[in-house]
Amino acid sequence: MAGLEEFTDLNSFEDQLQGRVKELSTSLENGDLSGAMARLAELSEARNQLLYQEVGRLTRGLHEAIKAFNIDVENSTAFQTSASDTEISEVANANERLNYVLELTEGAANTTMDMVDASMPVAEEIGEQARLLREDWKKMSDSKSTLAEIKDLGRSTEAFLQEIENGTNILHKNFTEILLAQGFQDLTGQLITRVIGLVNDVESNLVNLVKVAGKVDSITGRSQEELVEPSSEEKAEEAEEKLVKGHGPQVHAEEVSDVVSGQDDVDDLLSSLGF
Amino acid sequence: MKILIVDDFSTMRRIIKNLLRDLGFNNTVEADDGSTALPVLKNGGIDFLVTDWNMPGMSGLELLEQVRADPALNKLPVLMVTAEAKREQIIRAAQAGVNGYVVKPFTAAVLKEKIEKIFERIG
Numbered sequence: 001m002a003g004l005e006e007f008t009d010l011n012s013f014e015d016q017l018q019g020r021v022k023e024l025s026t027s028l029e030n031g032d033l034s035g036a037m038a039r040l041a042e043l044s045e046a047r048n049q050l051l052y053q054e055v056g057r058l059t060r061g062l063h064e065a066i067k068a069f070n071i072d073v074e075n076s077t078a079f080q081t082s083a084s085d086t087e088i089s090e091v092a093n094a095n096e097r098l099n100y101v102l103e104l105t106e107g108a109a110n111t112t113m114d115m116v117d118a119s120m121p122v123a124e125e126i127g128e129q130a131r132l133l134r135e136d137w138k139k140m141s142d143s144k145s146t147l148a149e150i151k152d153l154g155r156s157t158e159a160f161l162q163e164i165e166n167g168t169n170i171l172h173k174n175f176t177e178i179l180l181a182q183g184f185q186d187l188t189g190q191l192i193t194r195v196i197g198l199v200n201d202v203e204s205n206l207v208n209l210v211k212v213a214g215k216v217d218s219i220t221g222r223s224q225e226e227l228v229e230p231s232s233e234e235k236a237e238e239a240e241e242k243l244v245k246g247h248g249p250q251v252h253a254e255e256v257s258d259v260v261s262g263q264d265d266v267d268d269l270l271s272s273l274g275f
Numbered sequence: 276m277k278i279l280i281v282d283d284f285s286t287m288r289r290i291i292k293n294l295l296r297d298l299g300f301n302n303t304v305e306a307d308d309g310s311t312a313l314p315v316l317k318n319g320g321i322d323f324l325v326t327d328w329n330m331p332g333m334s335g336l337e338l339l340e341q342v343r344a345d346p347a348l349n350k351l352p353v354l355m356v357t358a359e360a361k362r363e364q365i366i367r368a369a370q371a372g373v374n375g376y377v378v379k380p381f382t383a384a385v386l387k388e389k390i391e392k393i394f395e396r397i398g
Contacts (some may be wrong), residue, residue, distance in 0.1 A: 247364070
């Protein structure tokens with residue numbers, strides 16, 4: 001099978017094909033059947049070899065396309081610190097983001113329901129006390145009450161007003177927490193927007209791949225050029241662009257060293273800068 | 276005291292607006308990104324700017340840089356309320372002249388503390 005490795009592209013494959021066909025017909029004309037069979041085997045092997053190469057090229061193209069999602073400074077810097085997975089893909093990151101969306105929505109739903117649970121009894125108690133007090137007042141206006149009874153009513157009314165004051169303070173605090181819990185919509189919105197962006201990228205890259213696959217017979221390495229790694233300058237530009245435009249909410253902030261893990265961290269950092 | 280709240284998510288603007296009202300600041304206006312906020316600021320009358328970072332169009336950092344570059348606005352106190360949590364970003368915001376930095380998700384107490392601190396400092 002000498003020379004088969006040289007079938008690097010379709011043009012040379014065609015040349016070789018024509019050469020072997022001539023050899024084949026010469027062998028047949030000379031009555032050399034075993035020679036002819038050998039030429040046929042070589043032809044078939046050459047064809048397989050070319051297919052393997054094209055499949056390999058496509059696989060490489062697909063891999064590059066997937067890696068292209070990873071040319072994302074956020075991930076390369078954020079995840080390189082976690083030693084094992086230096087090449088975590090955007091897709092894996094999208095899963096993390098969506099999981100974080102689940103966590104945030106679940107947390108917000110629970111906080112809201114907890115606060116509703118805590119507020120209901122306060123409202124019910126105020127209502128119940130108001131009902132009892134109203135009955136007492138009704139009794140007083142219906143009958144001739146003694147001075148002692150009127151004083152009692154005054155005291156219980158004062159106690160009730162105190163309860164309303166306390167109750168509304170609790171309700172106010174709970175309402176504020178419910179309000180704050182709605183912040184999940186902003187954070188999850190940002191995360192989902194980024195995942196939608198990724199899906200669009202995947203789609204356009206898949207379309208590219210389909211185009212590449214459709215042109216199997218014309219592939220001559222051109223698709224490789226399109227998938228070259230960006231230069232370090234381009235990467236730096238991209239990093240600056242990302243920094244100025246924003247990275248979006250951080251997922252697993254506590255595990256990543258270049259990300260603050262909360263307001264205390266921000267305060268420490270700012271005070272170290274003289275704030 | 277008139278406050279401009281800049282965030283692309285209306286829910287977050289509403290949350291901040293409500294918290295500010297709780298703190299006694301009733302006069303607020305809103306914008307949904309830096310490029311809509313800037314004309315409002317240039318029109319004058321805004322005493323305090325609360326801005327998100329990551330927004331379509333002009334980001335909060337770009338808005339901050341524009342504000343600091345404008346002689347009429349460069350003294351305006353700016354509080355950043357954002358999910359952006361990279362150290363280099365906080366340093367960058369500090370260098371650009373931010374007066375306070377709150378990371379989302381935040382509590383009402385943190386927002387109150389940062390706002391009070393800003394007003395204490397500028398007197």
